[in-house]
Structures are given as C-alpha cells and as structure tokens.
Amino acid sequence: MKLKVLGTQSPYNTEGHNCPGFFIQDGNNRILLDCGSGSHSLLSYPCDLENLSVFISHLHRDHYNDIFNLQYSSFVFHNQKRLQRPIDIYLPSTPSDIVNDITGESNSYANYYNINDESRLKVGNIEISFCKMDHPVETYAIRLDNGERSIVYSSxxxxxAKDRLIDFSREADLLICESSLLTEYGFPEINSHLTAKQAGIIAKQANVKGLALTHFWPEEDIHKYVDEAKSVFINVVALKEGQVIDVPTVDRLER
Ligand SMILES: [Zn+2]
Ligand SMILES: [Zn+2]
Structure with a gap:
C-alpha cells in the first residue's frame, strides 16, 4: 500500500496546503480518505478516478468540500468515455441535509453508500472497517488492512474516544492521526480535537509502528507538533502535501 498525502491543513486551504485528503493505492485499487478543500488538485485525472472508492470520515467542510469536484470530473470523463465505472462514495448518514446535497448531485457519475460502526467492506484485497469517534457530527476513524499492512486514519x-481509537489502531503499521492542537494553547484535555501529545499517547498505547500527524492550524509552526508528539512516541512525522509513504517503510518515518 502506498499513501500519497493530498492535504494536512484545516480549516481552510492556502497555497501549497490543502484540507485533509489521503490517497492510497494498492495495485489497481484506489482509496481516497476524505477530500477536503484543495486536496483534489493533487490527484491525476482521469486515471486516479478509475476504480476509486472515496470515504468521507465526517461531513465537516474541511473533509468533504472537494467531493463536488470529484463528482463533476467523474461525470465529464464518463461522458467522454474515458471513465469506465462510477466512483463509489461512502459517507455517514448525518447531517441529512449535507448527505442529500451530495447524493442529490445530478451531474455526477457515482454510487453512494452509508457507513456506520458495523460496516465491513472489501475494496480488492483491502478490508475496511470503521470506528465511531467523538466529534460534533457523526464521525468515523477508518482502518485499511490488506493482510500484510494496515493504515488507520483517526479523522x-x-x-x-481514546480507548476506542487505541483498540481500533492496535498494531497498525501507520496511524494517520489528527493533531489540531498544541498543549500550550491551554484547551481542556477533552476538546473536540486532539493535541499532538494526545496523538502520541494513542500511538504508543496502540503500539503502532509509525505516527503521521495531520490537521494542522495554518499559522502554526509544524515542528511544534512533532516535538510535542515525540515527547511520548519516537517514530513520528508531520505529513506534507505531495509526500508519498510506502507503508512497508514506516519503521523510520523521518528518513
Ligand atoms: Zn471535524
Ligand atoms: Zn477537520
């Protein structure tokens, strides 16, 4: 499995920095975890739309804004007979007005499916499972397992929700974990987002091989997130747009 990082920033995109998006390719199977603002610009069209399954972890704008770009591109390439099958879009079933907005898009070439805590899917040889997180809207962490390697995305x-996320991430090769906050901001321990240190604690207790931090505040110094997480977990990296990680090499992320 290869991961290409499309976006690591929130709540808005800036030049060179997009909202969350993670593109995973395993043979001819393509999986996109979230498609936040600007993230689609790092996809290759139309080839990355072929055999593509998109998973939207939750319906906050910074995680789904670019779905409309994907739907319309899929529509146009299909009309040009350059795309053979519709893209598959998986999303939570609430908030219903946003679900209806996405699934009601007429200029699209897509299939739609709801996800929940019990959903178990297979895309090629990749098993995909979900775990409900605590966040102001219905939100799922997502785990991909191809029998040899595994990636978990915290959303x-x-x-x-740390105990559930630790169980769900156990022994994963790579944990892509949000670290929106720094301890120095002084927020209470229980907030709707994680600090970099909390991401490190989860990685350590889940015994993952590598921790990849994401969901950074646009004005913040990225090194601060890495330093904070490193105080509890050694093998950590801050993801960057355009970066490619070959999952079997996660034992030393900062090469
Ligand atoms: Zn959110
Ligand atoms: Zn977010």
Missing amino acids: DTSFS
Missing part, C-alpha cells in the same frame, strides 16, 4: 476526534 477528527476528542480525546474522550
């Missing part, structure tokens, strides 16, 4: 979550 957005409060530290109150």
